Amino acid sequence: MQIAPSILSADFGHLARAVDAVEKAGADRIHIDVMDGLFVPNLSFGPQIVSVLRQETTLPLEVHLMVQHPEEWVKTFADAGADMLLVHLEATPHIHRALSLIKQTGMEPGVVINPGTSVDAIDMVLPIVKQVLVMTVDPGFGGQEFIPEMLEKTDELATIHDRDESLDFKIEIDGGVNPGTIKLAAKHGVDIAVAGSAVYDGGNPADNLHHLQKLAAEAE
Ligand SMILES: O=C(CO)[C@H](O)[C@H](O)COP(=O)(O)O
């Protein structure tokens, strides 16, 4: 399982240092949470932060776009240097258009579903995406409690993926990943786990990341 540290819980005064620490510690990618205060009840950062971090790291940058009408922002984040753009089904009536636009820019398209959304709802776009992100908390904040029932959805996605050779997506979870929940996730088809507070909130980010990596590897 890959771990994607989320910089939402990092020290915003030293973001470059926070990314550097996890890059040296073997992070697979960096997860950047963009929030608009409308789709989710919080504001975070925008494309400038992606541009700045693009200069700081060679790791893939995946942008989790928690904004209304994400299709309007595709070019902006491609120009900023994002490698993957993850958009919520619930944020647009035009999810197919949004994902197709992302693909056209050369970024990898990913679709995200909230805890209240079922896997059935994304059936028609699975052939386009490279990632399906299952939210394991209601989006908007770091440090929330993992919702274990969401792993029924990762199991379902793993079954769909394994049944159809033409599909080519990774299964990712986001929210509440910690040393306890990562062991559970490893048994439910999860390829990538986002971890924010478990990496950056207390202790040493490199040690925290190594601990999560070790637990995930043992549980697989
Ligand atoms: O998308 C998010 C919040 O909406 C974050 O990626 C996520 O919550 C990470 O934080 P933590 O690991 O602390 O739960």
Ligand SMILES: [Fe+2]
């Ligand atoms: Fe996220």
